[in-house]
Amino acid sequence: MTAERSAWWTWAWPLLSWAVLLLAFVVHGGGLVAAIAGVTLLGAVFTAVYHAEVIAHRLGEPFGTLVLALAVTIIETALIVSVMLAAPADKADLARDTVFAAVMIVCNGIVGSCLLIGGAHHREQEFQLQGASAALAVLAALTFLALILPNYAAAELGSAYSTVQLIFAGLVSLVLYGAFLFIQTVRHRDFFLPVQVGTDEKHEPPPTGGTTILSACLLLVSLVGIVGLAKVLTPTVEFAVAHLDVPKSAVGIVIAGLVLLPEALAASRAARMNRLQTSLNLALGSALATIGLTIPAVAAVSIVLGQRLQLGLDAKDQGLLAITLLLSVITLGTGRTTVLQGIVHLVTFAAFLFFAVVP
16 A cells, blocks of 8 residues: 555545546536436545554554544534535434434444455454453443433423523533543554454555555545535436435435445455454444534534424434444454354344334
């Protein structure tokens, strides 16, 4: 991953994504623009993964995976907030749908894929149990606070918090996520370091400081381009959802899926290289960042706009969330995984997708 090995596409796709964004702004939509945006988005995703791995190789664990998780989440939050600002009354449940979809995609889709891929290539893989347990404990608290408790905290408001409750939930979310970051990067960093080096991993010298800075800049450009293209594709997705007569919550699933593509590819590649700890750092860290940063941001927007924010999940989604957390505690509770755990998570993810389309 040195500068000498960098190919033209590592800088061409990020620039092209911005050019397509400009084209979409000038042309104002259309089938051809949507098709070009879709192809460009995929190219930008692969580029983002490349630059994230350059940075990770330079910084080491867990800082390397933290860079991609935080960058994606911050820009994902900006996308949700921008959509809310454009149509606040019609998007009261967009944040809930997107955050819930992100948790399900990460904890079942990405984690399941990593466990299946890693198990298929290496039979059995190890990771730090203390780190996974810490992440799951914070994730359980955050999901309960953000997605379940609103249904019961203020019965007269339905699935929404009152203003004071929303402020409290936003502040507590920041405290929980900040505490996790402190544990991950300072106090107990060793909980998140790889148990062993993958046998399939090539030991290359870390990239130079200049290469790392360039990759950081191009990663930011790529991620902004990805989120911008996702927003360009959102009207097309909404039209398709309406045309297919599926619940509008599917829009949140598509948005979360598009934005999480770089993390999904990076985590899967790490699992294939027998670096499951890196995969879990990236996946679980992303789920925590999604809730810990998105909920406070959308809460602030909701309060400023004076708009109701629907956060509580319905009974079906609460059940899916509960089984996901339970499975995560069980499958990641021994420090060793096989393909079986991956299959279980992927089946649960398939159930989530099926019942999202066929309620």
